[in-house]
Amino acid sequence: MVFVNTTSQNNTQIVRAQEEHLPAISELAGVIWRACYPGIITSEQIDYMLARMYSLDVLRDEIRSQGIRYDLLLVDGKPAGFASYGPTSESGVIKLHKLYLLAEMHGRGLGSRLLQQVEHEVRAGAGCRLILSVNKRNARAIAAYQRNGFVTADSVVTDIGGGFVMDDYIMAKELAG
Numbered sequence: 501m502v503f504v505n506t507t508s509q510n511n512t513q514i515v516r517a518q519e520e521h522l523p524a525i526s527e528l529a530g531v532i533w534r535a536c537y538p539g540i541i542t543s544e545q546i547d548y549m550l551a552r553m554y555s556l557d558v559l560r561d562e563i564r565s566q567g568i569r570y571d572l573l574l575v576d577g578k579p580a581g582f583a584s585y586g587p588t589s590e591s592g593v594i595k596l597h598k599l600y601l602l603a604e605m606h607g608r609g610l611g612s613r614l615l616q617q618v619e620h621e622v623r624a625g626a627g628c629r630l631i632l633s634v635n636k637r638n639a640r641a642i643a644a645y646q647r648n649g650f651v652t653a654d655s656v657v658t659d660i661g662g663g664f665v666m667d668d669y670i671m672a673k674e675l676a677g
């Protein structure tokens with residue numbers, strides 16, 4: 501695989517994903533979601549959301565047409581996690597859509613490292629506010645976001661079809677200054 505816009509640290513690298521990396525991201529998402537979401541949402545909802553959010557067509561459309569960027573974390577050269585983020589209807593406000601690490605990579609500061617890279621890119625693009633949604637029962641992720649300066653701004657329940665809802669907090673971090 502060929503990578504561009506790489507930042508390296510010890511045995512880890514964060515690279516800007518290109519279309520050729522999307523199959524690896526889709527596969528990684530399946531592994532991570534099936535490990536981290538049981539107990540938070542049902543396995544039926546996991547399958548439903550994976551199909552809607554991580555098919556190659558959806559991922560390709562995100563990076564080709566929606567201005568969404570994927571940053572892929574490599575540990576010892578192998579895909580270990582990713583973050584995705586992109587514009588919103590509000591100028592300067594960027595949404596972090598996804599932040600996922602393989603379970604065996606948790607607790608090493610790698611999620612925070614991905615977040616710091618996202619913040620760096622958002623600031624470089626003159627973004628001033630980063631927002632995200634996180635399941636209210638996802639305590640580990642909420643703690644990671646709080647550690648990184650995000651605060652809860654709202655609470656929303658979204659009907660995503662198929663008889664499922666997302667019961668989320670909206671968290672935000674101001675980047676200006």
Ligand SMILES: CC(C)(COP(=O)(O)OP(=O)(O)OC[C@H]1O[C@@H](n2cnc3c(N)ncnc32)[C@H](O)[C@@H]1OP(=O)(O)O)[C@@H](O)C(=O)NCCC(=O)NCCS
Pocket residue numbers: 532536598599600601602605606607608609610611612613633634635638640641644647
């Ligand atoms: C959310 C997620 C990316 C956060 O990653 P994380 O590894 O849990 O959190 P951090 O990167 O901030 O790492 C902090 C942990 O690493 C430890 N750590 C070790 N070395 C560290 C270092 N150099 N720097 C910072 N923390 C370090 C900290 O002590 C802390 O440990 P603790 O969680 O046992 O208290 C990760 O939990 C994840 O992928 N979860 C599943 C998917 C998910 O829910 N995504 C969010 C969807 S909205």
